[in-house]
Amino acid sequence: MIVYILCFVLFLVGLYGVITRRNLVKIVISLSIMEFSIFIFLALIGYIDGGIAPIITGQDINPTYVDPLPQAMVLTAIVIGLATTAMLMAIAIRLYRKYGTFDIREIKNLKG
């Protein structure tokens, strides 16, 4: 049980980073930490003690397979995470180009 709670703690660490950091790139990194805490959680859900890779060949006697569905979910979520991180970095680089800084305290055109 403690492992699952540690995943949630990691999630909160990422959230803390998003809230407190002032650098655009550090915010992106914190978001990645949040994301990966969920991936670890998903991988843990599917893990079964002593289980083997679920490739069913019909030769194993009394096989215990790990749950393949969370692994598929993690892979798909990693692809999505790649897209979001690339998008965030592209916008961050363009923001640097426009404002000349990564500091969010100086990027505040929009208010109200």
Next chain:
Amino acid sequence: MSLIVKKVAQLITGFIFLYGIYIIVHGHLTPGGGFAGGAIVAGAYILQTLAFGRDTLLLKKKETNTSLSESISILIALMLAGAGFFIGTKVFFNNYLPTGKIGDLVSAGTIPLYNIFIGIEVAAALLTIFLALLIYKEEIEE
């Protein structure tokens, strides 16, 4: 980059590329598949670009090519899936090819085909992202 980096990159790139292709074509037998293999293939290209560097014009040309091949491979994968409407049980994403024997390289029906096109797509997409960021950075320095 220094001579050591260039030489090592030259030696190692081919092996990385081959390993990526291995992962892609064995996607239905071993862990891995289109996404993992495609990422490795893209890694080979990225290593080459980082070690040698090319001028921006050449990279721009490369970027249009990669984004084109990305779109085309997605379209082909979509067509493969859409062909399921007309063959066999007539369901979208239907596995209409013969499945063969477990463990053979040519088996599992359409799944290896999807793996191959997804591999091309992922490699092209990662390379496009990398090149887009790289070209943009060089534009800043101008």
Next chain:
Amino acid sequence: MNSLIPLFIIIPLATAFIIPVIGKLTNYFAKTITPVMLLILCFFSISLLFCSKQESYIVGGWQPVDDIPIGIYLVLDGFSKLILCIISIIGFLVAFYSISYISKYTSENNFYALFCLMIAGMNGVVLSGDLFNMFVFLEISVIASYALVAFGVGKNELEASFKYQVLGNIASFLILFSIALLYWQTKTLNIADISDVLQTHDDSVFLTFTQILLITGFGLKAAIIPFHAWLPDAHSSAPSPVSAMLSGVLIKAIGVYVLIRLFFNMFEFTYEIAVVITVLGTLSMIIGSVLAINQWDIKRLLAYSSISQIGYIILGFGIGMMVLSKGGKEGVAVLAISGSLFHMVNHSVFKGLLFLNAGAIEYRTNTRDMNQLGGLAENMPITSTSSLGASMSISGIPPFNGFFSKLIIIIAAVQAKFYLLAFLAVMVSIITLAYFLKFQKSVFYGKNKNFRDIKEVPFTMSFSMIILVILCLGLSVLAIPSVREVVFDQAVNSLINLDEYLNLVIKY
């Protein structure tokens, strides 16, 4: 199994990836194919709305084993039919409008490709029958919308897009986390199957935790009040057709729709959750309208009013949920929910129209500041008339559709004996009238200071606005009970009767 439901996802997805290939050869390809594709989807979805067939589709032909669904399901019931209609109709009109509007930007092909991708994602969310696919399609549509918000690559656009992305990503992670929790407890991802398992499950602490995570996640996507920070920036900075799409369709299809679908068809909601949802709806209704009064940027005012109108929709559903969970009269709940659905349709029509008007004004004058505008009614008659219609509709003046949907929600609130909520809804409607009068007066009437020699917008833009203002008047027909039953009864039934949805997917 010869149903054609997957075409709703395949056609926009294929269009999105054909555009970069063929669009390189000719400039006119993207402009023509996007509206044509959406027009086809329009006819398709409207024909589905008027036939009573509800069905589920198993992708890949993976039949259930021992009555446990193992494949990916696409489910078409009354509620999803209605949302599909909204997506395709507003999408078609907005794509037609963009033909002139987007020509001032470079790389039009990318705009249309992303637009089609967004449509494909939303159709996927609406049709998908299992949680994880819903998440994947949701991400497809929001990533496309992140890029579309930043399409102008100016200072404001980039800043708004970054803010939107950070909050949107946090929302996505919360949603993914709650999906993981649900999978952990129930070992299945199919919505109907989860609902089946949860009926015998009694771990209420876990369920409450998951429900709160889901409300936070989809609340962030739908911009309900404590989570609304991204919406005014993103909606005001995006190009106007995109704002119309975001406000008119996206926050409904990926926020409100999924929230309502999960709480009605997956969880057995308790009274507490119903109260939470009603309070959130009421708060966003009030605070959104109060914040809108003081805005002088046209699109920012419209964005805040979006928050307020989304509040109405959530409020209607909340009243229905409270009545149902307390075991009150079902007729009242049906009235509240169908009023909400009606307001959802109306809001996408008039808010889409208002954003298109704002775009038309910006197209000719290059400013959105109300202090500089004024007296445009003579120069731009079509824009002025259609915007007057939309303003009257959103603030609830009788012959227009907005009046009837608000009236139904208020009647339902009175019948359910929530007099305070009914009073607040009336008050907010009056405030809405106030700030739209300000909008009308300072933009179209009064003295024309700076812009004496501007013309009406081109045909493609005015065509969309005319069609939408006709829809604003025409949809009032839905207020007649017998007509309303034809359109909304299927949707309400599939929400209220849990068994109907379950039977659609797990055929006992």
